[in-house]
Amino acid sequence: xxxxxxxxxxxxxxxxxxxxxxxxxxxxxxxxxxxxxxxxxxxxxxxxxxxxxxxxxxxxxxxxxxxxxxxxxxxxxxxxxxxxxxxxxxxxxxxxxxxxxxxxxxxxxxxxxxxxxxxxxxxxxxxxxxxxxxxxxxxxxxxxxxxxxxxxxxxxxxxxxxxxxxxxxxxxxxxxxxxxxxxxxxxxxxxxxxxxxxxxxxxxxxxxxxxxxxxxxxxxxxxxxxxxxxxxxxxxxxxxxxxxxxxxxxxxxxxxxxxxxxxxxxxxxxxxxxxxxxxxxxxxxxxxxxxxxxxxxxxxxxxxxxxxxxxxxxxxxxxxxxxxxxxxxxxxxxxxxxxxxxxxxxxxxxxxxxxxxxxxxxxxxxxxxxx
Amino acid sequence: xxxxxxxxxxxxxxxxxxxxxxxxxxxxxxxxxxxxxxxxxxxxxxxxxxxxxxxxxxxxxxxxxxxxxxxxxxxxxxxxxxxxxxxxxxxxxxxxxxxxxxxxxxxxxxxxxxxxxxxxxxxxxxxxxxxxxxxxxxxxxxxxx
Numbered sequence: 023x024x025x026x027x028x029x030x031x032x033x034x035x036x037x038x039x040x041x042x043x044x045x046x047x048x049x050x051x052x053x054x055x056x057x058x059x060x061x062x063x064x065x066x067x068x069x070x071x072x073x074x075x076x077x078x079x080x081x082x083x084x085x086x087x088x089x090x091x092x093x094x095x096x097x098x099x100x101x102x103x104x105x106x107x108x109x110x111x112x113x114x115x116x117x118x119x120x121x122x123x124x125x126x127x128x129x130x131x132x133x134x135x136x137x138x139x140x141x142x143x144x145x146x147x148x149x150x151x152x153x154x155x156x157x158x159x160x161x162x163x164x165x166x167x168x169x170x171x172x173x174x175x176x177x178x179x180x181x182x183x184x185x186x187x188x189x190x191x192x193x194x195x196x197x198x199x200x201x202x203x204x205x206x207x208x209x210x211x212x213x214x215x216x217x218x219x220x221x222x223x224x225x226x227x228x229x230x231x232x233x234x235x236x237x238x239x240x241x242x243x244x245x246x247x248x249x250x251x252x253x254x255x256x257x258x259x260x261x262x263x264x265x266x267x268x269x270x271x272x273x274x275x276x277x278x279x280x281x282x283x284x285x286x287x288x289x290x291x292x293x294x295x296x297x298x299x300x301x302x303x304x305x306x307x308x309x310x311x312x313x314x315x316x317x318x319x320x321x322x323x324x325x326x327x328x329x330x331x332x333x334x335x336x337x338x339x340x341x342x343x344x345x346x347x348x349x350x351x352x353x354x355x356x357x358x359x360x361x362x363x364x365x366x367x368x369x370x371x372x373x374x375x376x377x378x379x380x381x382x383x384x385x386x387x388x389x390x391x392x393x
Numbered sequence: 394x395x396x397x398x399x400x401x402x403x404x405x406x407x408x409x410x411x412x413x414x415x416x417x418x419x420x421x422x423x424x425x426x427x428x429x430x431x432x433x434x435x436x437x438x439x440x441x442x443x444x445x446x447x448x449x450x451x452x453x454x455x456x457x458x459x460x461x462x463x464x465x466x467x468x469x470x471x472x473x474x475x476x477x478x479x480x481x482x483x484x485x486x487x488x489x490x491x492x493x494x495x496x497x498x499x500x501x502x503x504x505x506x507x508x509x510x511x512x513x514x515x516x517x518x519x520x521x522x523x524x525x526x527x528x529x530x531x532x533x534x535x536x537x538x
Contacts (some may be wrong), residue, residue, distance in 0.1 A: 116420075161411075
């Protein structure tokens with residue numbers, strides 16, 4: 023079995039959740055017995071100088087970084103032997119679809135991290151600078167992709183239902199989009215001297231930028247009225263100009279961290295804080311925290327696609343005051359801390375362990391099988 | 394020049410078009426331009442896309458009465474669609490039967506809006522090429538050489 027993945031550029035899994043999800047997919051397909059080809063789009067000098075070592079173990083076909091022209095000839099010669107082409111990110115997906123003539127064997131799969139236009143529309147409501155036209159264009163792009171792919175893979179049933187409602191007849195299935203190693207509980211016992219929080223995410227994703235700014239301006243001051251020493255550690259490649267703008271007492275920017283260094287920080291804090299005001303899809307930072315046994319304080323947006331288990335998986339705040347109160351409660355109440363840590367890790371194990379992920383891949387391949 | 398008795402179709406690829414709450418959103422994926430088509434123009438766009446000739450469209454609108462003014466306006470509209478690369482002469486069989494047409498139109502009805510600032514949304518690698526201050530879809534500023 024052979025699959026081709028086409029992405030917007032070379033994945034940077036340590037820097038963005040979308041790249042991490044795509045690499046999880048590539049490895050999952052390989053475990054399922056597929057020979058995996060990976061073609062990075064990206065036509066700028068910066069894209070072409072990206073580190074290709076992340077794609078070790080996979081074959082890069084055609085002439086990478088030459089856009090559709092770099093893949094056209096290879097596809098003409100090899101499409102007949104492919105079982106699936108997986109497209110991700112709306113702009114690149116729409117540009118590559120015309121190269122993929124439907125045939126009896128090849129299935130066109132769109133791997134969607136979230137419904138982009140829903141996220142952009144939500145962002146407008148809290149001041150993100152998306153024009154009405156850009157939201158409209160994104161909606162048209164995504165509807166076009168949904169209409170012209172054979173199977174759509176999204177992280178939650180909520181999103182799949184939204185798609186089927188928007189494009190009747192679309193084949194949309196929910197699969198876990200992250201594969202997590204489930205660790206032992208991050209801390210066997212919560213330690214009072216570690217009453218701090220961790221936020222993981224970079225500023226290229228607008229919801230992350232908004233989350234940290236909102237936390238710094240409105241939530242942190244409230245927390246520090248009860249916990250004067252509380253500190254939020256922000257892991258991600260934030261440029262110095264942004265750090266300078268947001269830096270306060272109680273906020274430390276750690277920079278971009280390798281996975282093993284991030285794991286050390288998870289051991290040093292009490293909770294993951296995810297103050298997202300808008301977004302879509304399942305948040306990797308939430309699932310990753312649970313996998314490590316680190317409890318989460320977040321908003322309803324942070325738990326999109328992750329509810330319905332009947333168990334309280336996190337402490338939730340709907341506004342700045344509620345979120346500040348939730349952070350303080352998680353910091354001082356050891357019983358709440360343990361319940362959330364155990365419930366979150368059990369949920370991650372049930373739905374995002376490697377075995378759960380591989381079951382999702384099998385469902386995707388089954389839904390994609392030629393009729 | 395558009396011909397009254399020819400059929401036309403969406404110039405796909407590189408143009409895609411979706412109807413969203415009555416508005417036709419057309420995107421040229423190569424040029425990065427976006428077009429918004431509404432009202433009577435959207436109805437006529439749909440009829441052209443389905444394979445109706447300009448002659449048939451004008452005739453349907455006129456309900457059999459002689460309306461010599463409709464066809465020239467329609468042909469000018471088709472000329473503009475072709476000049477913008479949105480439509481081309483049809484290469485495949487027409488898709489659907491005749492569609493309901495508005496009763497008549499003026500030249501002012503046969504128009505659409507063009508936006509040329511969407512290239513970032515369409516061509517940009519959203520993760521690696523986005524501005525690290527503004528985020529996607531703003532492109533990263535070019536580095537000084």
